[in-house]
Amino acid sequence: MIIAIDGPAAAxxxxxxxxxxxxxxxxxxxxxxxxxxxxxxxxKQGIAPTDEAAAEAAxxxxxxxxxxxxxxxxxxxxxxxxxxAAMPKVRANLxxxxxxxxxxxxDGAPGAVLxxxxxxxxxxxxxxxxxxxxxxxxxxxxxxxxxxQERGIAADFDAILADVKARDERDMGxxxxxxxxxxxxxxxxxxxxxxxxxxxxxxxxxxxxx
Ligand code: DC
Numbered sequence: 001m002i003i004a005i006d007g008p009a010a011a012x013x014x015x016x017x018x019x020x021x022x023x024x025x026x027x028x029x030x031x032x033x034x035x036x037x038x039x040x041x042x043x044k045q046g047i048a049p050t051d052e053a054a055a056e057a058a059x060x061x062x063x064x065x066x067x068x069x070x071x072x073x074x075x076x077x078x079x080x081x082x083x084x085a086a087m088p089k090v091r092a093n094l095x096x097x098x099x100x101x102x103x104x105x106x107d108g109a110p111g112a113v114l115x116x117x118x119x120x121x122x123x124x125x126x127x128x129x130x131x132x133x134x135x136x137x138x139x140x141x142x143x144x145x146x147x148x149q150e151r152g153i154a155a156d157f158d159a160i161l162a163d164v165k166a167r168d169e170r171d172m173g174x175x176x177x178x179x180x181x182x183x184x185x186x187x188x189x190x191x192x193x194x195x196x197x198x199x200x201x202x203x204x205x206x207x208x209x210x
Contacts, residue, residue: 001024001026001110001111001112001128001129001206001209001210002102002103002111002112002114002124002126002127002128002129003017003020003026003111003112003113003114003127003128003129003130003131003206004114004115004119004120004123004124004127004129004130004131004182004185005017005020005113005114005115005116005119005130005131005132005133006115006116006117006118006119006120006121006130006131006132006133006179006181006182006185007115007117007132007133007134007179008117008134008140008164008167008168008171008172008179009078009082009140009164009167009168009171010135010140010141010143010144010164011133011134011135011140011190012133012135012143012190012195012198013115013133014030014032014115015195016115016131016133016195016198016199016202017030017113017114017115019195019199020113020199020202020203020206021113023203023206024110024111024206024210025109025110025111026105026109026110026111026112026113027101027105027106027107027109027111027112027113028112028113028114028115029098029101029102029112029113029114029115030115030116031094031098031114031115031116031117031119031123032078032081032115032116032117033067033072034062034094034097034098035081035082035084035085035090035094036066036072036073036077036078036080036081037058037062037063037064037066037067037072038055038058038059038062038081038084038090038094039055039077039078039079039080039081039082039083039084040066040069040071040072040077040080040081041058041062041063041066042054042055042058042080042084043071043076043077043080044071049079049080049083049084050083052087052089055084055087055089055090056087056089056090056093058084059084059089059090059093059094060093062093062094062097075160075163078163078167079163079166079167082167082170082171083170085117085171085174086170086174086176087176088175088176091118091176091177095122095123098114098116098119098123099123099124101114102114102123102124102127117171117177117178117179118177118178118179120132120181120182120184120185121177121180121182122177125182128209129186129205129206129209130181130182130184130185130186131185131186131188131202131205132181132182132185132186132187132188133188133190133198134187134188134189134190134191135189135190135191136191137161137164137165137168138161139190139191140164141157141160141161141163141164142157144160144164145157145160148160186205188201188202
Protein backbone atom coordinates (compact mmCIF):
# COMPACT_ATOMS: atom_id res chain seq x y z
CA MET A 1 0.00 0.00 0.00
CA ILE A 2 1.54 3.29 -1.09
CA ILE A 3 0.07 6.60 0.04
CA ALA A 4 1.19 9.79 -1.70
CA ILE A 5 0.59 13.09 0.07
CA ASP A 6 1.43 16.31 -1.77
CA GLY A 7 0.80 19.97 -1.17
CA PRO A 8 2.39 23.36 -0.62
CA ALA A 9 4.62 24.35 2.29
CA ALA A 10 2.99 24.43 5.74
CA ALA A 11 -0.35 22.92 4.62
CA UNK A 12 -0.14 20.23 7.30
CA UNK A 13 1.01 17.32 5.10
CA UNK A 14 3.81 16.25 7.44
CA UNK A 15 1.60 16.04 10.51
CA UNK A 16 -1.05 14.16 8.55
CA UNK A 17 1.46 11.77 6.94
CA UNK A 18 3.07 10.91 10.29
CA UNK A 19 -0.28 10.27 11.89
CA UNK A 20 -1.47 8.00 9.09
CA UNK A 21 1.81 6.08 9.17
CA UNK A 22 1.48 5.59 12.93
CA UNK A 23 -2.18 4.56 12.76
CA UNK A 24 -1.64 1.90 10.08
CA UNK A 25 1.95 0.86 10.96
CA UNK A 26 3.26 2.13 7.63
CA UNK A 27 6.76 3.49 7.04
CA UNK A 28 7.00 7.26 6.57
CA UNK A 29 9.31 9.28 4.34
CA UNK A 30 9.45 13.06 4.53
CA UNK A 31 10.83 13.70 1.03
CA UNK A 32 11.19 17.44 1.70
CA UNK A 33 13.88 16.50 4.23
CA UNK A 34 15.99 15.10 1.37
CA UNK A 35 15.88 18.43 -0.50
CA UNK A 36 16.47 20.24 2.78
CA UNK A 37 19.57 18.12 3.42
CA UNK A 38 20.96 19.13 0.01
CA UNK A 39 20.22 22.81 0.73
CA UNK A 40 21.68 22.61 4.22
CA UNK A 41 24.83 20.92 2.98
CA UNK A 42 25.48 23.94 0.72
CA UNK A 43 24.65 26.48 3.43
CA LYS A 44 27.08 24.77 5.82
CA GLN A 45 29.84 24.95 3.23
CA GLY A 46 29.08 28.64 2.62
CA ILE A 47 27.97 27.86 -0.95
CA ALA A 48 24.98 29.68 -2.50
CA PRO A 49 21.91 27.45 -3.09
CA THR A 50 21.96 28.63 -6.71
CA ASP A 51 25.23 26.73 -7.37
CA GLU A 52 24.06 23.85 -9.57
CA ALA A 53 27.33 21.91 -9.64
CA ALA A 54 27.61 21.95 -5.86
CA ALA A 55 23.93 21.01 -5.40
CA GLU A 56 24.32 18.16 -7.86
CA ALA A 57 27.35 16.84 -5.97
CA ALA A 58 25.60 17.14 -2.60
CA UNK A 59 22.54 15.26 -3.89
CA UNK A 60 24.66 12.51 -5.46
CA UNK A 61 26.35 11.76 -2.13
CA UNK A 62 23.68 12.76 0.37
CA UNK A 63 25.02 13.17 3.90
CA UNK A 64 22.32 11.30 5.90
CA UNK A 65 23.66 12.76 9.18
CA UNK A 66 22.11 16.07 8.08
CA UNK A 67 18.64 14.51 8.41
CA UNK A 68 19.00 14.80 12.21
CA UNK A 69 20.51 18.30 12.17
CA UNK A 70 18.27 20.81 14.01
CA UNK A 71 19.07 23.37 11.28
CA UNK A 72 17.18 21.14 8.81
CA UNK A 73 13.91 22.79 9.91
CA UNK A 74 15.12 26.42 9.69
CA UNK A 75 13.35 28.78 7.27
CA UNK A 76 16.62 29.46 5.46
CA UNK A 77 17.05 25.73 4.87
CA UNK A 78 13.49 25.47 3.49
CA UNK A 79 14.18 28.28 1.09
CA UNK A 80 17.52 26.73 -0.02
CA UNK A 81 15.72 23.39 -0.45
CA UNK A 82 13.15 25.00 -2.73
CA UNK A 83 15.96 26.45 -4.87
CA UNK A 84 17.94 23.22 -5.27
CA ALA A 85 14.66 21.34 -5.87
CA ALA A 86 14.20 23.26 -9.12
CA MET A 87 17.38 21.65 -10.54
CA PRO A 88 16.56 18.55 -12.67
CA LYS A 89 19.82 16.76 -11.81
CA VAL A 90 19.20 17.15 -8.09
CA ARG A 91 15.69 15.71 -8.52
CA ALA A 92 17.02 12.83 -10.60
CA ASN A 93 19.64 12.00 -7.97
CA LEU A 94 17.00 11.79 -5.22
CA UNK A 95 14.40 9.87 -7.23
CA UNK A 96 15.67 6.28 -6.85
CA UNK A 97 15.91 6.53 -3.08
CA UNK A 98 12.28 7.68 -2.87
CA UNK A 99 10.93 5.06 -5.31
CA UNK A 100 12.82 2.33 -3.52
CA UNK A 101 11.48 3.43 -0.12
CA UNK A 102 7.92 3.28 -1.48
CA UNK A 103 8.31 -0.14 -3.09
CA UNK A 104 10.37 -1.71 -0.28
CA UNK A 105 9.40 0.05 2.94
CA UNK A 106 11.96 -0.50 5.72
CA ASP A 107 11.43 -3.14 8.45
CA GLY A 108 8.92 -5.01 6.32
CA ALA A 109 6.21 -2.40 6.96
CA PRO A 110 2.98 -3.28 5.09
CA GLY A 111 2.86 0.14 3.45
CA ALA A 112 4.60 3.46 2.93
CA VAL A 113 3.46 7.05 3.27
CA LEU A 114 5.50 9.63 1.38
CA UNK A 115 4.88 13.35 1.52
CA UNK A 116 6.26 16.05 -0.75
CA UNK A 117 5.39 17.95 -3.90
CA UNK A 118 5.58 15.39 -6.72
CA UNK A 119 4.85 12.06 -5.04
CA UNK A 120 1.52 11.42 -6.78
CA UNK A 121 2.71 12.80 -10.12
CA UNK A 122 6.33 11.59 -10.48
CA UNK A 123 7.71 9.47 -7.61
CA UNK A 124 4.70 7.14 -7.17
CA UNK A 125 2.29 7.70 -10.07
CA UNK A 126 0.72 4.30 -9.27
CA UNK A 127 0.15 5.01 -5.57
CA UNK A 128 -2.93 3.33 -4.07
CA UNK A 129 -4.12 6.59 -2.55
CA UNK A 130 -3.18 10.18 -3.43
CA UNK A 131 -4.04 13.14 -1.26
CA UNK A 132 -3.40 16.78 -2.12
CA UNK A 133 -3.42 18.84 1.06
CA UNK A 134 -3.78 22.61 0.74
CA UNK A 135 -4.78 25.71 2.70
CA UNK A 136 -4.77 29.39 1.83
CA UNK A 137 -1.39 31.13 1.99
CA UNK A 138 -2.66 33.28 4.88
CA UNK A 139 -3.76 30.29 6.95
CA UNK A 140 -0.45 28.53 6.30
CA UNK A 141 1.55 31.62 7.27
CA UNK A 142 -0.55 31.97 10.44
CA UNK A 143 0.15 28.34 11.40
CA UNK A 144 3.86 28.72 10.74
CA UNK A 145 3.93 31.91 12.85
CA UNK A 146 2.25 30.10 15.76
CA UNK A 147 4.65 27.18 15.44
CA UNK A 148 7.66 29.50 15.56
CA GLN A 149 6.28 31.48 18.49
CA GLU A 150 5.74 28.24 20.39
CA ARG A 151 9.38 27.37 19.80
CA GLY A 152 10.38 30.79 21.13
CA ILE A 153 11.59 32.07 17.74
CA ALA A 154 10.88 35.73 16.95
CA ALA A 155 8.85 35.92 13.75
CA ASP A 156 6.93 38.42 11.68
CA PHE A 157 3.66 37.49 9.92
CA ASP A 158 4.29 39.54 6.77
CA ALA A 159 7.77 38.10 6.30
CA ILE A 160 6.45 34.55 6.73
CA LEU A 161 3.57 35.18 4.31
CA ALA A 162 6.02 36.53 1.72
CA ASP A 163 8.20 33.45 2.20
CA VAL A 164 5.23 31.07 1.85
CA LYS A 165 4.14 32.80 -1.37
CA ALA A 166 7.67 32.85 -2.81
CA ARG A 167 8.01 29.14 -2.09
CA ASP A 168 4.61 28.38 -3.71
CA GLU A 169 5.61 30.28 -6.80
CA ARG A 170 8.96 28.50 -7.11
CA ASP A 171 7.55 25.03 -6.35
CA MET A 172 4.59 25.41 -8.72
CA GLY A 173 6.40 27.34 -11.43
CA UNK A 174 9.42 25.10 -12.01
CA UNK A 175 9.60 23.05 -15.21
CA UNK A 176 10.65 19.75 -13.65
CA UNK A 177 8.03 18.04 -11.46
CA UNK A 178 6.12 21.18 -10.45
CA UNK A 179 3.79 21.10 -7.48
CA UNK A 180 0.30 20.22 -8.73
CA UNK A 181 -2.39 17.72 -7.79
CA UNK A 182 -2.29 14.41 -9.64
CA UNK A 183 -5.44 13.91 -11.71
CA UNK A 184 -6.59 11.13 -9.39
CA UNK A 185 -5.72 12.91 -6.12
CA UNK A 186 -8.32 13.70 -3.46
CA UNK A 187 -8.16 17.38 -2.51
CA UNK A 188 -8.17 18.21 1.20
CA UNK A 189 -8.42 21.93 1.92
CA UNK A 190 -7.38 22.35 5.55
CA UNK A 191 -8.07 26.12 5.76
CA UNK A 192 -11.12 25.50 7.91
CA UNK A 193 -10.34 22.05 9.30
CA UNK A 194 -8.25 21.14 12.33
CA UNK A 195 -5.78 18.29 12.24
CA UNK A 196 -8.21 15.79 13.81
CA UNK A 197 -10.83 16.45 11.15
CA UNK A 198 -8.23 16.19 8.36
CA UNK A 199 -6.92 12.95 9.83
CA UNK A 200 -10.39 11.40 10.06
CA UNK A 201 -11.11 12.14 6.40
CA UNK A 202 -7.75 10.81 5.26
CA UNK A 203 -8.03 7.70 7.45
CA UNK A 204 -11.45 6.95 5.92
CA UNK A 205 -9.85 6.97 2.44
CA UNK A 206 -7.10 4.61 3.65
CA UNK A 207 -9.59 2.18 5.19
CA UNK A 208 -11.54 2.17 1.92
CA UNK A 209 -8.38 1.04 0.11
CA UNK A 210 -7.30 -1.60 2.63
O1 DC B 1 8.10 20.08 2.53
P1 DC B 1 9.33 20.93 2.82
O2 DC B 1 8.98 22.33 3.19
O3 DC B 1 10.23 20.30 3.82
O4 DC B 1 10.12 20.97 1.41
C1 DC B 1 11.22 21.81 1.21
C2 DC B 1 11.37 22.10 -0.28
O5 DC B 1 11.76 20.91 -0.98
C3 DC B 1 10.11 22.56 -0.99
O6 DC B 1 9.98 23.97 -0.99
C4 DC B 1 10.24 22.02 -2.38
C5 DC B 1 11.16 20.84 -2.24
N1 DC B 1 10.48 19.55 -2.41
C6 DC B 1 10.27 19.09 -3.69
O7 DC B 1 10.58 19.81 -4.64
N2 DC B 1 9.75 17.86 -3.91
C7 DC B 1 9.39 17.08 -2.88
N3 DC B 1 8.89 15.86 -3.14
C8 DC B 1 9.57 17.53 -1.55
C9 DC B 1 10.10 18.78 -1.35
